[in-house]
Structures are given as structure tokens and as C-alpha cells.
Amino acid sequence: MQKFLLxxxxxxxFSAKSQTLQTPSEITGxxxxxSYDELTNFVKLLxxxxxxxxxxxxxxxxxxxxxxxxxxTDSYFSTxxxxxxxxxxxxxxxxxxxxxxxxxxxxxKLISPEYAYLFExxxxxxxxxxxxxxxxxNARHNSNNADMNRNHLIMTEPEVMALHQLFDxxxxxxxxxxxxxxxxxxxxxxxxxxxxxxILIGFNTNxxxxxxxxxxxxxxxxxxxxxxxxxxxxxxxxxxxxxxPDSAYIRYSTFDINDGRQSFGIQNTFSFIQEGMNGxxxxxxxxxxxxxxxxxxxxxxxxxxxxxxxxxxxxxxxxRSKLVxxxxxxxxxxxxxxxxxxxxxxxxxxxxxxxxDSMIIVNDFRPVxxxxxxxxxxxxxxxxxxxxxxxxxxxxxxxxxxxxxSIEKFYFEKLxxxxxxxxxxxxxxxxxxxxxxxxxESSVKLDEYIFVQTRQLKGNLLILGLEPQSELGLAxxxxxxxxxxxxxxxxxxxxxxxSSEK
Numbered sequence: 001m002q003k004f005l006l007x008x009x010x011x012x013x014f015s016a017k018s019q020t021l022q023t024p025s026e027i028t029g030x031x032x033x034x035s036y037d038e039l040t041n042f043v044k045l046l047x048x049x050x051x052x053x054x055x056x057x058x059x060x061x062x063x064x065x066x067x068x069x070x071x072x073t074d075s076y077f078s079t080x081x082x083x084x085x086x087x088x089x090x091x092x093x094x095x096x097x098x099x100x101x102x103x104x105x106x107x108x109k110l111i112s113p114e115y116a117y118l119f120e121x122x123x124x125x126x127x128x129x130x131x132x133x134x135x136x137x138n139a140r141h142n143s144n145n146a147d148m149n150r151n152h153l154i155m156t157e158p159e160v161m162a163l164h165q166l167f168d169x170x171x172x173x174x175x176x177x178x179x180x181x182x183x184x185x186x187x188x189x190x191x192x193x194x195x196x197x198x199i200l201i202g203f204n205t206n207x208x209x210x211x212x213x214x215x216x217x218x219x220x221x222x223x224x225x226x227x228x229x230x231x232x233x234x235x236x237x238x239x240x241x242x243x244x245p246d247s248a249y250i251r252y253s254t255f256d257i258n259d260g261r262q263s264f265g266i267q268n269t270f271s272f273i274q275e276g277m278n279g280x281x282x283x284x285x286x287x288x289x290x291x292x293x294x295x296x297x298x299x300x301x302x303x304x305x306x307x308x309x310x311x312x313x314x315x316x317x318x319x320r321s322k323l324v325x326x327x328x329x330x331x332x333x334x335x336x337x338x339x340x341x342x343x344x345x346x347x348x349x350x351x352x353x354x355x356x357d358s359m360i361i362v363n364d365f366r367p368v369x370x371x372x373x374x375x376x377x378x379x380x381x382x383x384x385x386x387x388x389x390x391x392x393x394x395x396x397x398x399x400x401x402x403x404x405x406s407i408e409k410f411y412f413e414k415l416x417x418x419x420x421x422x423x424x425x426x427x428x429x430x431x432x433x434x435x436x437x438x439x440x441e442s443s444v445k446l447d448e449y450i451f452v453q454t455r456q457l458k459g460n461l462l463i464l465g466l467e468p469q470s471e472l473g474l475a476x477x478x479x480x481x482x483x484x485x486x487x488x489x490x491x492x493x494x495x496x497x498x499s500s501e502k
Contacts, residue, residue, distance in 0.1 A: 021045060023104040030288035033097045034104060036065055036132045042104065043068050043128075050111035052119060058127070059162025062143035065132040067162050070107055072124040074116070078170050080123070084313045085170050086305055088298055089127040089163060090178035092148045092260060094134020094141070098276045098287060099178035102294025103128035109295070118302055121309045125166065130159050138283050149179070152263035153465055154477050155396045167264060168398050171457070173316040174270045176301050177260035178294060180278040181239070189352065191244045193360060195277075196350035198293040201225050202239035202253035202273040204265035205369050207333050208460045210319035213268055216312070221272075221304055228300040234293050235348060239275050240365075243347075249364040250345060251338040254426060256472050257464055266461045268319040268328075270312050272301065326377070326455040332463050333371030334470045335423075340366045373469060379410065380453035381466055382444065382493040389480060390492070394452055399462060404451040409498035414438050415468060415490035423471065430476045431484045433468050444493065451495065466492050 024038035034042070047055045047070075054077070056069045071077050078085060088106075090099030103126055109115060110124075118124070129135060133143040141147055142157055151160045167175070183195035203217040222238065229236040242250035253273060257266045265271035276294045279285030305312060322328035345362035382404070383390050394401070404410070416436045423432045454462055464472045468483065468490050475483040483490065 021049065021108055023101065023108060025101050025104070025287065025291065030101075030291065031284070033135075033138075033284055033287065034101060036129075036136055039100070039104070039129060039132075040066070040068075043070065046070070046107055046111060052116075053107070053111055058166050059158055061131070061133045061159055062157070063133045067127065067130065067132070067159060069166060070126045070128065072110060072119055072122075072126075074119040077123050083121055083123045084174065084305060084309045085172040086122055086124045086174040086176075086302065087127070087167060087170075087172040087264075088124070088176045088178065088301070089130055089260065090294075091128070091135055092130045092159075092177065093179060094131045094136070095138045095282050096140075096180035096276075096278060097135065097138070097283065098180055098278070098290035098294045099274075100129045100135065101287060101291035102276070102298060103178065105291055105295040106298050109299070118306050121306050122302065123170075124302070125170070125172070127163065127166070130163060149177075149259045151258065152260060153258040153461070153472070154393065154474065154479060156479065161396060163260070164263075164398075172264075172269065173313055174301070174305055175261070175264045176272045176274055176298065178274045178298065179276070180290070181241075181275045182278045182282060184280050187247070188244050192352050193244070193349040193358065194352070195347065196235070196357060197237045197348050198235045198277055198289070199229060199297045200237050200239035200275040201297070202261065202275065204262065204271055205252050206255040206257060206262050206266060207336065207369055207371055208329060208464065209262075209265050210268045210315075210322070210328065212315055213265075213270060213319055216315060217270065217272070220308065221301075224304045225297070225300050228303065229293075229296060232296055234296055236297075237348065239273060240345065240347070243362070245347070245360055245362045245364065249338070249340075249366050250347070250362050251366045252369075255336055255369050256426070257461055258472070263461070266464070267457050268316060268323055270316055274298070274301075320457060323457055323459050324455055326379075326459075328460075330377060331371075331374040332377055332460060332467075333374045334464070334467055335373035336369050336371050336471070338366035338426075339368045339370045340364065341368050343367060375467065375469075377454055377459075377463065378413070378494040379407075379455070379497045380404070380451055380495045381462070382412070382446075382449035382451055382495060384449055384491050386448075387491055389482075390474075391450060393465075393474065394450065397458060397461070397465075399452045399458055400456045401450050401452055404446055404495065407497070410495050411498060412440050412444055413494035413496065414440060415492075415494070417468060417484065417486055417488055417490055420484055420486045425471045425476075430471060432471070433475075433484060433486070435468060435490070449493070453495075
């Protein structure tokens with residue numbers, strides 16, 4: 001009875017407060033995308049029209065445009081421990097407009113009484129536009145010419161830092177990063193086909209992410225996502241870059257931790273990427289359907305989380321606890337490759353010759369991520385205080401720093417880079433060093449270093465970022481190329497506990 005009265009009360013609030021609003025793009029019949037100024041005004045209108053929505057400015061872009069986080073709760077945000085926290089963010093790439101437009105459509109839906117039930121179990125944040133500077137120019141990069149969805153490891157861009165500060169504040173159990181893919185490349189046109197799916201979903205693929213989380217995503221969310229969108233006549237599938245078939249393999253999305261999905265996923269988060277199909281002009285063609293499809297995909301996630309809140313929350317909390325206690329996976333994969341398992345893929349396509357929908361059978365499909373080089377997890381790392389770039393990175397990532405002198409028995413491993421070769425990582429040529437390891441008991445002046453332990457939520461990210469043989473590491477970026485010098489001592493020192501590892 002009390003629950004019924006609460007719902008009636010919420011509906012009364014919605015009825016009194018809510019207005020019939022249209023998004024800026026809707027007003028133009030989706031003939032124009034929403035500008036930053038229009039988004040700002042619309043967000044203010046939404047805030048005024050609903051008591052369950054509040055707006056927080058989480059940071060600014062390179063050019064000073066404010067980044068808005070729209071927070072939904074039926075109480076006080078993040079104060080009810082029984083609720084699950086969800087973060088959806090869109091338009092890291094400025095020329096992928098439908099994520100922003102879909103997010104605004106979704107927000108407009110969520111302030112209506114019809115969706116009040118979601119917030120009995122969910123506290124939700126939607127960041128509709130992470131890259132306002134790029135959006136204004138319909139350009140992929142931000143105003144520092146940085147690809148923000150390749151910046152989540154080195155974290156040099158203010159927009160990316162703001163997003164992670166938001167995540168660190170609330171430690172969301174579920175996240176979705178909303179993008180668009182373009183199927184109109186010349187190599188696919190030469191084949192006579194293009195990919196042809198409205199919405200694609202990608203899940204955690206890095207093997208350092210809890211297998212329980214990855215299995216739950218594939219076994220439970222993917223069929224729900226398919227049924228939900230198919231029932232609304234929205235074509236959908238699993239995000240699978242690569243191809244075209246017979247000239248290149250097709251795989252699931254990257255396992256690199258530098259993007260918005262894996263950087264949160266590596267913290268044992270129920271994390272996804274959603275990819276809508278862009279227009280042929282990479283701008284506003286077919287914008288109405290693209291935006292509506294994106295909104296439906298985001299709503300599918302919320303419906304699934306609502307129905308499975310207890311299991312998702314319990315799984316995430318348990319697997320995160322393992323990270324903090326240091327009893328998760330013992331072997332950290334530093335290098336991996338996409339391999340096949342005999343499975344063939346049926347890929348929905350559009351045939352240019354017949355101007356109709358078709359299906360391509362992909363023989364070289366590689367859905368499995370196989371570790372090829374792994375290492376035992378160290379207890380932590382000593383980082384020289386003189387290495388300003390590294391120390392600043394530690395602070396940007398908000399790693400927990402502790403006093404190593406309080407630990408009784410430990411020893412050190414120093415790494416010498418004897419030579420530097422190169423390897424192919426998903427089409428990019430990156431450096432790969434040969435190293436020798438020397439073990440020492442002491443002779444390290446602790447006051448000259450900061451100590452960052454791996455027993456924390458971002459512990460696996462720390463390892464993959466610092467290890468010189470990690471194909472996902474800092475040393476593969478131009479800003480940190482000084483870490484990869486042949487015939488030199490690697491400046492970071494591994495710390496291992498005697499009792500458990502020696």
C-alpha cells in the first residue's frame with residue numbers, strides 16, 4: 001500500500017511540474033543538430049520542469065564550454081545504498097551527433113510519470129555531450145586535436161578528466177559510452193556491401209576484467225538487448241570492427257583500456273559501448289531514426305538494470321572487493337591477440353548492386369581474446385618523485401598512494417630495457433622491449449619515491465599502464481616515450497611481498 005501511495009505521489013509531482021518539451025533537434029524536424037547553446041538552454045528547461053532531475057556542471061571543455069551531468073533520483077543522489085548507480089555518457093567524438101540527440105530524447109522521456117518506477121532502484125547520471133567543442137565543428141577530436149576515446153589511460157584532456165572525476169566520486173556500477181560507427185568506407189564499397197545495423201553493443205573484452213562480469217554481459221544482457229530493440233523494429237547486433245571479409249578479419253571491439261568502456265570496465269564495472277550507424281554525410285542525414293534508435297538502446301540498458309539490479313550490484317561489489325583485497329586474477333595479461341574459435345559470423349549488410357538488405361558470412365571471425373604474455377601481479381610500484389610526468393599521471397588517475405615503510409617484508413625488482421623492437425597491435429605498430437629483471441632486497445631510498453599499490457579499484461589499470469611490456473601501457477604513447485629507451489634502466493621499480501611471492 002505504501003509503495004502504491006509513493007508512486008501516486010511521484011506521478012502527482014510529475015503532472016504538476018513536467019511540461020511538454022521538444023528537444024532542439026525535434027523542433028527542426030531533425031533537420032538540424034542541437035548546438036551547444038541550444039543544449040544549455042534545453043538542459044535548464046528540463047531541470048526546471050522536474051523534481052527528479054538536477055543538473056551538475058562537472059567541468060569545462062578546452063574552450064571553456066561547460067559539461068553537464070543530468071542526475072536522476074527520487075531522493076538524494078547516491079544516498080540510498082540499496083540503489084544501483086548508472087552512468088551514460090555520449091558524444092566523446094564530436095562528429096557522432098546521434099548519441100547526444102538520443103540522450104536528450106531519453107532525458108525528455110525520463111521526466112515523465114511513465115518512467116518513475118526506474119528510479120525506485122536506479123540513481124542515473126546522463127552526460128549528453130562530453131565533447132562540445134568538437135560537436136560545434138562536427139569534428140571527431142576536441143580543441144586540443146585529441147581523440148578523447150583514446151585518452152582514458154593517459155588522461156590529458158580536461159573533458160576526460162572531468163568524466164573520470166565524476167565516476168570516481170560515485171563509483172557507478174553500470175556505465176555506457178555512446179558512439180556512432182560509419183560503414184561507408186571505400187574498401188567495403190569495393191566489396192559491394194556495407195554494414196547495415198542501426199545499433200551495435202560492445203561489452204568488456206579485456207581478460208583482466210572479472211570473467212563473472214563478462215559472462216553475465218554476454219549471457220544475459222545481449223539477448224535482452226536484442227529482444228528489446230527487435231520488438232521496436234530497430235536492427236541490432238554486437239559491435240564487431242574489422243573487415244571487409246576475405247581481406248581482413250572481424251573481431252569484437254578492442255580490449256585496450258584507453259577508451260570509455262574498458263577504462264571503467266577494468267575496474268570491474270558492468271560497462272558497455274553502444275554504436276549507432278552514422279549518416280553518410282557523418283552529420284545529420286537520417287538523424288531522426290539514428291537518435292530514436294540510440295535513445296531506445298540506452299533505455300534498454302536502464303530496463304535491464306532495473307530488472308536485474310540485485311544480481312548486477314552484488315556481482316560488481318563482490319568482484320571489486322577482490323581487486324581491493326588483491327585476490328582477483330593472479331596473472332595479468334600484458335599482451336593479447338584476437339583469435340577464432342571455429343565460429344562463423346552472420347553479418348547484416350546492405351548490397352549496393354541490388355539496393356537491398358543482405359547477409360554476409362564471415363569465415364575469419366575472431367571473437368576470443370587470448371593472452372600471449374602474462375605476469376604475476378606485483379604488490380605495487382615505486383615511482384621516482386623526479387619523474388614529473390609519471391607522478392602527475394598518478395594524481396590524474398587518482399590512485400591511492402600509501403607509505404611502503406609500514407609494510408614489513410618486501411623486495412624489489414628493477415627492470416633493464418636491453419633492446420626495443422616493435423609489434424602489431426590491432427593495426428598499429430607499437431614498441432615492444434626486451435627486459436632483464438634483477439631482484440634486490442634493499443638499497444632503494446624510499447623517500448625518493450611514491451608508492452602505489454595494486455590492491456585498489458584501479459589496480460589492474462595501474463599494472464597495464466606501467467609495465468614496459470604491456471601493449472596497452474603508457475610507454476606506447478608519445479608523451480611517455482622516454483620510458484622506452486634501449487639500454488637503459490626502467491625508472492619504475494616493482495615491489496613484491498616476501499611472504500606471498502618469494
